[in-house]
Every structure is written in C-alpha cells, then in structure tokens.
Amino acid sequence: MNRRSRFLTLGATLAWCAIVIARSSAFDGQYAAKPAEGVPTFSKDVAPILFKNCAGCHRPGEIAPMSFLTYEDVRPWAKGIRDEVADGTMPPWHADAPHGTFLNERSLTAAEKDTIARWANGGAPKGDPKDMPAAPSFADGWMVGKPDVVLEMTEPYTLPADGTIQYEYFYIPTNFTEPKWVKSIEIRPGNREVVHHVLVYYRATPDMQRTPVLRPNAQTARTPEDQPPGASPSTAPPSGIRVSPPKRGLPPRRLLATYAPGTVSQTAPDGTAFRLEPGGIIELQMHYTTKGEPSTDRTKVGLIYSKETAPLEVRPGQFINGSFTLPAGAADVAVDADVEFLQDATVWGIFPHTHLRGKKWSYKMILPDGTTTTILSVPKYDFNWQTYYMFKEPLKVTKGTKIVSTAWYDNSPANKANPDPKMDVRWGDQTWEEMQYTGILFTPAVPPTPIVK
Ligand code: HEC
Structure with a gap:
C-alpha cells in the first residue's frame, strides 16, 4: 500500500521530494557520535513521545510495517520520523479542526515535533539508557x-x-x-x-421501545436495494466477480x-x-x-x-445518500445527505465513509434558528484510514436541528485509486461501487423503555 502516491498530485510529490532532498543534504554531515550540548536524546526525550503516540501501531504484530519500541528499531528511521511528523503525515489524522476538538485526536504538539526534529538533526543520539521509560505494554x-x-x-x-x-x-x-x-x-x-x-x-x-431520533431525508436516503425492482439498477460488478450478499431474514x-x-x-x-x-x-x-x-x-x-x-447508552445511527450517480470521468462531484433530530440529543462522534473515489468530507450543523456551524471537515479523506471522530465536547443538539454532510468524489482517471473511471457509479457495498455514509453516535434525551411481551 502506498498511501502517498494516491494522496498527492505529481506536482506536490515533486515538491515534497525536493524538500526531503534539501533537508537530507543539509543535515547529512551532522550525525555525530556524541550528542552535542542541548540536543535531545532518544532515552530521555524522544522515546516518551513515540511510546505515547506511535507504539500503538508501531510495534510487532501491529499494522505499521516497523516497530518503534527500542533505540535500535528507531534509529534507522530518524529522518523519516522527523519528516513524517513535520508534515503531519504521521501520526495519521485527517480532520483539520483546531487542536483539542476531538477526544481521539492523534497529533503531536509543536514542542514534540521540535524535540524530534532537533534530535534527528543533532545526530539522533541514544543518550543514557537509564533515562528510558518502560516500554508500553499491551495485554496479549x-x-x-x-x-x-x-x-x-x-x-x-x-x-x-x-x-x-x-x-x-x-x-x-x-x-x-x-x-x-x-x-x-x-x-x-x-x-x-x-x-x-x-x-x-x-x-x-430489539428489546427496548425507542422513540425515533433521526429523520433521514426521504428523497435521498434510499439505496438502490430499497427501490422497486427495475427502478434503478445497481452498479454491475466487473465481470468475473461473484457477489455474495449478506444473509436475508436475520x-x-x-x-x-x-x-x-x-x-x-x-x-x-x-x-x-x-x-x-x-x-x-x-x-x-x-x-x-x-x-x-x-x-x-x-x-x-x-x-x-x-x-x-x-x-448512558450510546446509540450508533447512520444517515446516507443512497441515490446518487457519479458520472464516468467526473473529477469533482459533491453529494449531500441530511438528517433531522426529532428530539434533543447528545452527539458523541461522526464517522465519514466513502470508498476509493471519495476525496473530501464536510459536516454542517444547522440549528432550528438557522445558525450554521461546521462540525467536522476532512479535507483529504483517505479510504485507507477510517476514523470515528469523537468530539471532546459532545454536541448538544436540540429538536429540529439538522446535520448536513457533503462528500466530494473524484471519478476521473487522475484519481490513482479509482477502480474504473469509465463507469457511472452508484451506491453499493463493494469497493468498485460507492457510498455516501455517515455513522453517528448519539444519546437521545428520551430514554428507552422495555418492551413488555
Ligand atoms: C494509527 C496507526 C499509526 C500511528 C498512531 C502511527 N503510525 Fe506511522 N505508520 C502507520 C502505518 C500503517 C504505516 C505504513 C503505511 C503508510 O505509510 O501509510 C506507517 C508508516 C510510518 C513511517 C514510514 C513512512 C514511509 O516513509 O514509508 C514513519 C516514519 C512513521 N510511520 C512514523 C510514525 C511516527 C513518528 C508516529 C508517532 C508520532 C506514527 N508513525 C504513528 C501507522 C501508524
């Protein structure tokens, strides 16, 4: 998987390479055996940052290709780490809200980035092993x-x-x-x-009686499967691929x-x-x-x-637009979906989901009095990093509030991840089809009551 090649246009890639080359040649000569005065060390300064922010993925058996648990593991990656954290590629996080908006935000502070940069530029010294924090432990x-x-x-x-x-x-x-x-x-x-x-x-x-909370948009929320047979054929799979749908009747x-x-x-x-x-x-x-x-x-x-x-019960809900078509070759198609709250509720988090043609997401909250705020913006959506964005301050939503989502798609050949730019694309589970799907975690003001049988 090469995320970067999909992410950036050729121009941006070249610019990025130029920066890396410039940085590397400027610093190559400076790798010293002994840490200079004032240079952060791995044991004391860098390991705590990596253990807290990176080791969850960068450890044996996890999703990242290399482990960051010891100096020997990390040392060959010093410059890569410096560059990835400087440009915000690592740790991966795709919302562009101010720091502190999300509970599960993965990002380094300016001070942490600076420590890593000064350490890498100053020869990436190990320092005194006695300063090393204990490696993080993960139960089995x-x-x-x-x-x-x-x-x-x-x-x-x-x-x-x-x-x-x-x-x-x-x-x-x-x-x-x-x-x-x-x-x-x-x-x-x-x-x-x-x-x-x-x-x-x-x-x-269901074993609880629940008052409805979310009213989806009746015009757009239907998927091709919901519609009468023949009314709107779903996207056909590429030839040779068998589709096994989920079991019916559950x-x-x-x-x-x-x-x-x-x-x-x-x-x-x-x-x-x-x-x-x-x-x-x-x-x-x-x-x-x-x-x-x-x-x-x-x-x-x-x-x-x-x-x-x-x-309090957190309820997973969803709202979608299931009735769009992305014309073959179109580079910038916006698709909206909206949902209305039928009662007051607390919203804990939002999960934007498209497939490989999705490139950007934005969510607006519209209060009954018309006040509109952007609650989530993901300017470079990437199918390979699926994230539930959990609000640090959960949203207090009053009855009549709407959330409007907009997803942008690139169905052109310029989108390197596009499975087939020559196809008109509609809603479907499969990766060559598309979705305009939002997961939403909320707690309604009215608690449920048991269903008496
Ligand atoms: C949520 C999981 C996750 C976290 C957290 C994470 N990484 Fe990664 N990292 C990955 C994965 C997966 C890859 C390989 C695929 C890729 O590059 O997307 C990677 C790749 C890298 C690479 C190699 C990029 C290249 O040149 O190919 C570096 C360097 C890196 N991570 C540094 C860090 C640092 C430093 C941190 C913490 C500050 C961090 N990562 C946090 C998952 C993570």
Whole structure:
C-alpha cells in the first residue's frame, strides 16, 4: 500500500521530494557520535513521545510495517520520523479542526515535533539508557486491554492465492442471555496480510421501545436495494466477480465498530456504553485481499464490559445518500445527505465513509434558528484510514436541528485509486461501487423503555 502516491498530485510529490532532498543534504554531515550540548536524546526525550503516540501501531504484530519500541528499531528511521511528523503525515489524522476538538485526536504538539526534529538533526543520539521509560505494554496484543469476552469466526476462512474476493460475511452467535453494557470493542484480524477492512455489525431483535431520533431525508436516503425492482439498477460488478450478499431474514443490524488502518477499536466516552441486546449475532463484513499464495484467516472481536453503574447508552445511527450517480470521468462531484433530530440529543462522534473515489468530507450543523456551524471537515479523506471522530465536547443538539454532510468524489482517471473511471457509479457495498455514509453516535434525551411481551 502506498498511501502517498494516491494522496498527492505529481506536482506536490515533486515538491515534497525536493524538500526531503534539501533537508537530507543539509543535515547529512551532522550525525555525530556524541550528542552535542542541548540536543535531545532518544532515552530521555524522544522515546516518551513515540511510546505515547506511535507504539500503538508501531510495534510487532501491529499494522505499521516497523516497530518503534527500542533505540535500535528507531534509529534507522530518524529522518523519516522527523519528516513524517513535520508534515503531519504521521501520526495519521485527517480532520483539520483546531487542536483539542476531538477526544481521539492523534497529533503531536509543536514542542514534540521540535524535540524530534532537533534530535534527528543533532545526530539522533541514544543518550543514557537509564533515562528510558518502560516500554508500553499491551495485554496479549489487545490495544484496549484484556477483553471480557472474545468472539471469533466459527471456523477459519481459506483464501485463494490470487484474484479479487467479494466481501464475505460471517456470523458469530453471542449467546448472551442478558443485555450487555460494552465499553470497548476491538477487532483483531487473524491474518493482517489479507484482511483489508472489517465492519462489525450487531444483529438482534430489539428489546427496548425507542422513540425515533433521526429523520433521514426521504428523497435521498434510499439505496438502490430499497427501490422497486427495475427502478434503478445497481452498479454491475466487473465481470468475473461473484457477489455474495449478506444473509436475508436475520434481525436488524447496526454498525458497531470498524477495522482498517487507523481504527481497530471503538470505546464509548466516559459515563456511556454500548448496549447489546440478549441473543444477538455479530456479523462481520470482511474485505480480503489475496497475497499470491493461499492463506487463511480467523478474525476475532474482543469486548470489554462497562464497569460504570448506569452508563448512558450510546446509540450508533447512520444517515446516507443512497441515490446518487457519479458520472464516468467526473473529477469533482459533491453529494449531500441530511438528517433531522426529532428530539434533543447528545452527539458523541461522526464517522465519514466513502470508498476509493471519495476525496473530501464536510459536516454542517444547522440549528432550528438557522445558525450554521461546521462540525467536522476532512479535507483529504483517505479510504485507507477510517476514523470515528469523537468530539471532546459532545454536541448538544436540540429538536429540529439538522446535520448536513457533503462528500466530494473524484471519478476521473487522475484519481490513482479509482477502480474504473469509465463507469457511472452508484451506491453499493463493494469497493468498485460507492457510498455516501455517515455513522453517528448519539444519546437521545428520551430514554428507552422495555418492551413488555
Ligand atoms: C494509527 C496507526 C499509526 C500511528 C498512531 C502511527 N503510525 Fe506511522 N505508520 C502507520 C502505518 C500503517 C504505516 C505504513 C503505511 C503508510 O505509510 O501509510 C506507517 C508508516 C510510518 C513511517 C514510514 C513512512 C514511509 O516513509 O514509508 C514513519 C516514519 C512513521 N510511520 C512514523 C510514525 C511516527 C513518528 C508516529 C508517532 C508520532 C506514527 N508513525 C504513528 C501507522 C501508524
């Protein structure tokens, strides 16, 4: 995966190369054996920054290709680290809101970037090993801590050596006999080389009476599948690809968590939890990529229960535009979706999702009095980094408030990630189709009441 080549235009790439070459030649001669006076050291100054901000992904068995846990691991990457943090490519984070807007923001302070730059430019010295902080620990590799329950695919899935695999769906019964309050959900692929992304849904029969909260736009929220047969044919798959749709006739599903580089877990904010009804089924939508030789995968999902008494329920919802067409070759198509709140609510987070033609997202909140504010802007959306943007100050939304999302798409050949610029593209699950999908986590003002049977 080469993210950068997809990200930047040729011009920008050349400019970037020029900067790197200029920087490298200016600093190459300065790598000294002994740290000069005032130069930060790895042990004392740099390791704490990397352990806190990078090691979650940069450690053995995780998604990043190299580990940053020891000086020996990090030293060859000193200049790369300096450049990636200076231009904001690492740690990956794509919202352009002011620092401190999001709870799960990944970014370094100016002081931290400066420390790394002075360390790399000053010869990347190790310093006194006695200054080293303890390496961060991860319970059996889990990012969020040791799960209370691990739900695993019931059997391994075997992939062929090559070819395109349509999404595969797997069903894991939970056998929960009572409702579970879940604080964190983490997805661990069995085989990272072939698992491209995972969507985790929960399917269960509702056991609570809920007053409606979100009113989607009746004109645009229908997907091709919702429409009468023949009214609007869905995008046809490229020839030779078989599509296996999810099973029919199961209880309704809702999206709980996603796995993709940048997102492996979902944690409910303080005082809140996800509520899973008894008897539910975990549905995994798996996107696999073949790797040139046959392989297997058995992905699992870990749940940590809430330790809080009476947490507020965080409800995952969604709003979409399912009725767009992106004309073949069009480089800049904007597609809106809107949703109205039917009661007061607290909004915890927003998850923008398109496929490979999506390039930008923006969200506006319109209060009943017309006051409009931008609540999230993702100027360089990248399919390869899926993120739930969690607000530090959750949004207090009053009845009648609307959220309007706009996604921009590039269906032209200039988009290097475009699977087929000669195709008119419509809504669909598959990567060669598109989505205009927003996940939204909220708590309504009116609490649910049990359904009496
Ligand atoms: C959310 C996961 C994640 C975090 C956090 C993260 N990285 Fe990365 N990093 C990756 C992945 C995945 C790659 C390889 C693919 C890519 O470049 O997108 C990568 C690649 C890199 C590279 C190599 C880029 C190249 O030249 O190919 C550097 C250097 C780097 N990271 C530095 C850092 C530093 C420094 C931090 C912390 C300040 C950090 N990363 C935090 C996931 C992460």
